[in-house]
Every structure is written in structure tokens, then in C-alpha cells.
Amino acid sequence: MKLAVELWVRLKVIDLVAQTARITLVDKLDFGERLRGLTRYSYWAMDAEGETAPGILEEIDRAIRLDGAFTNQNKHLYRLSGGGEPPRGDLALEKDYPAGGAPDETAFAVDCLVRELRPDREAGFASRLGGRLRGVKVSRMKCGEIWRITVGAPSESAAIAEAERMLVSRSRREGLLLNPHYQRHEILGTKRL
Amino acid sequence: MANSFTGAVAVVQFPGVNCEYETAAAARAVGVSAAIFRWNEDPAALDGCLGIVLPGGFSYQDRIRAGVVAAKDRVMDAVSALARAGTPVLGICNGAQVLVEAGLIPGIHWEKVDLALAPNVMADREGYYCNWIYLRREPTNCLWTKLYGDGEVVPVPVAHAEGRFTTEDAGVLEEMKRGGQVALRYCDASGAVVPSFPVNPNGSVENIAGVCNREGNVLALMPHPERAAWLRQVPEDLGDRWARRRRAAAGDQAALEGEGPGRRFFAALGGAKGGSR
Numbered sequence: 001m002k003l004a005v006e007l008w009v010r011l012k013v014i015d016l017v018a019q020t021a022r023i024t025l026v027d028k029l030d031f032g033e034r035l036r037g038l039t040r041y042s043y044w045a046m047d048a049e050g051e052t053a054p055g056i057l058e059e060i061d062r063a064i065r066l067d068g069a070f071t072n073q074n075k076h077l078y079r080l081s082g083g084g085e086p087p088r089g090d091l092a093l094e095k096d097y098p099a100g101g102a103p104d105e106t107a108f109a110v111d112c113l114v115r116e117l118r119p120d121r122e123a124g125f126a127s128r129l130g131g132r133l134r135g136v137k138v139s140r141m142k143c144g145e146i147w148r149i150t151v152g153a154p155s156e157s158a159a160i161a162e163a164e165r166m167l168v169s170r171s172r173r174e175g176l177l178l179n180p181h182y183q184r185h186e187i188l189g190t191k192r193l
Numbered sequence: 194m195a196n197s198f199t200g201a202v203a204v205v206q207f208p209g210v211n212c213e214y215e216t217a218a219a220a221r222a223v224g225v226s227a228a229i230f231r232w233n234e235d236p237a238a239l240d241g242c243l244g245i246v247l248p249g250g251f252s253y254q255d256r257i258r259a260g261v262v263a264a265k266d267r268v269m270d271a272v273s274a275l276a277r278a279g280t281p282v283l284g285i286c287n288g289a290q291v292l293v294e295a296g297l298i299p300g301i302h303w304e305k306v307d308l309a310l311a312p313n314v315m316a317d318r319e320g321y322y323c324n325w326i327y328l329r330r331e332p333t334n335c336l337w338t339k340l341y342g343d344g345e346v347v348p349v350p351v352a353h354a355e356g357r358f359t360t361e362d363a364g365v366l367e368e369m370k371r372g373g374q375v376a377l378r379y380c381d382a383s384g385a386v387v388p389s390f391p392v393n394p395n396g397s398v399e400n401i402a403g404v405c406n407r408e409g410n411v412l413a414l415m416p417h418p419e420r421a422a423w424l425r426q427v428p429e430d431l432g433d434r435w436a437r438r439r440r441a442a443a444g445d446q447a448a449l450e451g452e453g454p455g456r457r458f459f460a461a462l463g464g465a466k467g468g469s470r
Binding site: 016017020021024028029118121169170171172173177178179181182183 | 253254256257258261262264265266267269273294295296297304305306307308309311312314319357359360361362
């Protein structure tokens with residue numbers, strides 16, 4: 001059977017990259033009033049082929065715990081999921097949202113995946129993981145960094161637009177988190193808080 | 194105001210850079226005054242400076258993307274204004290990344306991000322790469338390369354993980370070439386522009402190693418000329434005329450302290466005039 005599998009990883013400790021990004025967005029790019037939270041994850045998604053869904057997840061779980069390129073249990077939390085099976089790992093994504101703002105304010109968390117325009121890099125991860133797996137094959141590897149940008153906005157579409165303004169570096173005074181000349185983004189999902 | 198840089202070269206020290214002192218020393222070696230300018234000093238002190246150098250290193254620990262946090266710093270308001278007014282500005286390695294992320298290079302659309310210095314693409318490896326390479330000086334009006342001849346081959350070290358000039362805008366690349374903004378390309382010892390690794394050490398589009406603005410006063414340069422400013426810094430086994438000079442100078446301290454292949458980047462400031470916003 002074939003299973004769509006996702007792996008989310010984030011630091012257990014304070015993420016200084018995300019802190020720096022937040023400070024830069026607030027202090028230097030004037031997003032202070034709208035930015036409510038910023039969290040960074042490493043992300044991999046892939047198709048995995050094996051005998052059963054639990055067996056596929058178990059085997060990938062075993063492999064990623066052996067390879068620091070995916071997760072290091074001394075410093076990371078992770079969540080491995082697919083096929084509606086109970087997720088593996090210690091990252092509770094559903095609880096991983098910042099506290100909301102004022103009660104009368106709407107805020108949305110926007111999950112933005114940033115990928116490099118380099119398919120060979122993703123193929124490299126597929127090969128690396130595939131080399132550690134027994135009885136499971138992986139394909140269509142997609143990887144990058146997810147920025148969970150929580151913004152105060154009146155609607156979901158306004159929140160996405162605001163998150164994209166924070167993401168894409170178009171000029172010295174516009175955007176921060178990706179350079180559009182070698183990176184791309186996609187919105188993976190949103191959640192109203 | 195704590196310091197004035199009138200008539201001097203200001204080497205901007207962002208948190209995390211690590212080449213500022215040797216860069217200032219390379220400038221002093223050609224007889225110009227140079228000092229360190231901390232990023233959080235009053236930028237008014239930069240008015241009237243002879244030139245500005247953004248040195249190599251890891252500004253803000255390369256967080257998010259190399260150079261991008263420094264590019265948003267307030268001191269870059271002053272650097273941008275002075276650059277636009279004609280003050281010579283050189284970004285070396287991390288400094289080049291700052292200039293690209295700030296949109297001062299290529300500067301066709303001022304402060305718009307038209308390029309990236311993306312992660313290296315190399316044969317059978319990834320990440321950081323450090324070695325001596327060769328540069329070929331291209332026909333250009335760039336102030337910083339004016340003391341090198343067209344086609345001259347210059348050996349200098351590279352040391353970076355994100356040095357691949359690239360753009361998604363083919364029009365920008367064409368305009369850069371048409372406008373003589375491609376100041377330097379990676380080449381072999383004979384001057385041939387070979388697109389593959391290791392001649393092209395990072396997969397840079399069209400072997401581009403240095404890009405200047407249209408006016409020629411701002412240069413983003415990935416290699417490190419300050420690490421090739423003295424003859425003593427040249428490896429004896431480099432296999433070119435500079436190595437022969439280096440070997441001939443063995444044991445002669447005065448000769449070893451003489452000019453290295455990268456020094457003329459700094460000597461170009463000799464005839465430059467400082468500017469004000």
C-alpha cells in the first residue's frame with residue numbers, strides 16, 4: 001500500500017532563528033501590530049510504500065531516529081503521521097499555537113512551507129532515508145521549512161496576504177523569510193485561533 | 194557623535210562578522226585611513242567617508258538567510274543613501290550577501306531584491322567550500338576593479354556556503370551583462386570561464402563572482418581580496434605567476450609584505466572621493 005507521510009520537526013529549546021525573524025519583522029519591517037506569533041519547523045513529506053500503514057510509520061520512525069539529518073532527540077520534537085494512523089513522536093502540533101490576543105480580536109495561524117528550487121536536494125533526502133529503510137520505499141520527497149505565522153487579521157484571506165508580505169523578500173523594506181530567486185512557498189493550511 | 198569617518202574607509206561591523214580587522218588592514222596597506230564602524234553607531238558619522246566596506250563573516254549568525262537580517266538594519270539606510278550618492282561600497286562575501294539582500298546590487302531597481310546568493314551547488318558535495326580560485330576581470334566601469342586589466346586573472350580565496358549568484362528574472366541578468374555590471378567571473382588559471390566545479394566553485398550563473406551597480410561604485414564580491422592583499426598570503430603551490438613570486442620571496446620579509454593579488458581592489462580607493470547623503 002502507498003501512504004502519504006508527513007514529518008514535522010522543531011527545536012525543544014527557544015528557536016533563536018525564529019526569535020531573530022520575529023524581532024526583525026516587528027522592529028525593522030513594522031509588522032509589530034499584526035504579528036502574534038512565529039514558529040519554525042523542518043518539514044518532510046513523501047509517499048511511502050509498504051505492507052501496512054502502521055508498519056510503514058513504524059519503519060520510518062525507526063529510521064529517522066537513527067539519522068540526525070531528520071531529527072536529533074536531544075534537541076528536537078517531532079511528529080510523524082500518515083493515513084489517519086496515530087502520529088508518532090512527541091510534538092503535539094494541535095497544541096502548538098501561540099496564545100490568542102485580545103478576546104475581541106481575530107487571529108489566524110498560517111502554515112507556510114518554504115522550499116528551495118532544487119529537486120536534487122529533495123531527491124538526496126529520499127535517497128538518504130530510503131537507504132535506512134527495510135521493506136518500505138519512499139518517493140516524491142518534498143522538504144523545506146515551515147513558518148507558522150500567526151497574524152491578527154479580519155479574515156483568512158487577509159491573514160494569508162499578510163503572512164505572504166512577511167515571507168517574500170521583494171525589497172529591502174518588504175518581506176524577510178524567503179528570497180524568491182531561489183525559494184518558493186506554498187500555504188499548507190490555516191487555523192483560526 | 195563618537196567618531197567621524199570623513200576621508201576614511203568605514204568597515205561596518207555587524208554582529209557576527211569576522212573579517213573586519215583584516216579588511217581594514219588591507220585598506221591601510223594601500224595608504225588609506227580605515228576604521229571599524231559598529232552597526233549601531235550613529236550613521237551620521239559615515240557622511241564624507243572615503244568608502245564603505247561590508248566585510249565577510251556571518252552577520253547575525255546567518256540566521257534566516259545569509260545577509261538578510263543585516264540588510265534590514267537601519268545602518269543600511271545610510272549605506273544605501275551614500276551608495277546612491279556615489280560613495281564607493283564594497284561587500285565581501287557576507288557583505289556581498291547583505292548588498293544583494295538589500296537590493297543595492299544589482300541596483301537596477303534600487304533596493305529591489307533582483308538576485309540571490311543561494312546555497313552552493315557543487316559536484317558530489319554541499320555546504321561550505323573554501324579554496325583558492327581564479328577571477329577574470331570583465332569589461333566594466335566598476336571602480337573597485339579599475340586597477341586590473343580587462344581579462345586579467347586574479348587568484349583569491351573563496352570561503353562560503355551561499356555564494357551562487359542566481360536570479361529568476363532573465364531580464365535582470367541580460368541587463369546586468371549589457372550594462373557591464375558583471376565585473377568578475379570565475380575562471381581557470383588561463384582565464385578560461387569553465388562552468389563546472391571546481392573552476393566555478395558554487396554553481397554561480399555564468400560563473401559570476403562579482404556584480405557591481407550600473408554606476409560602478411558598489412560591488413558585491415564573493416571571494417576575499419583581503420585574504421590575498423599580501424604576497425605572504427599566496428600559497429606557494431598555486432601554480433601561477435603569483436606563486437612564483439611568492440616562492441622567490443621566501444625568506445625576504447620585505448618582499449613577503451609586498452603586494453598580493455587582491456590588494457588592488459583596495460588601492461582603487463586611492464583616487465576615490467567620499468560622498469555625503
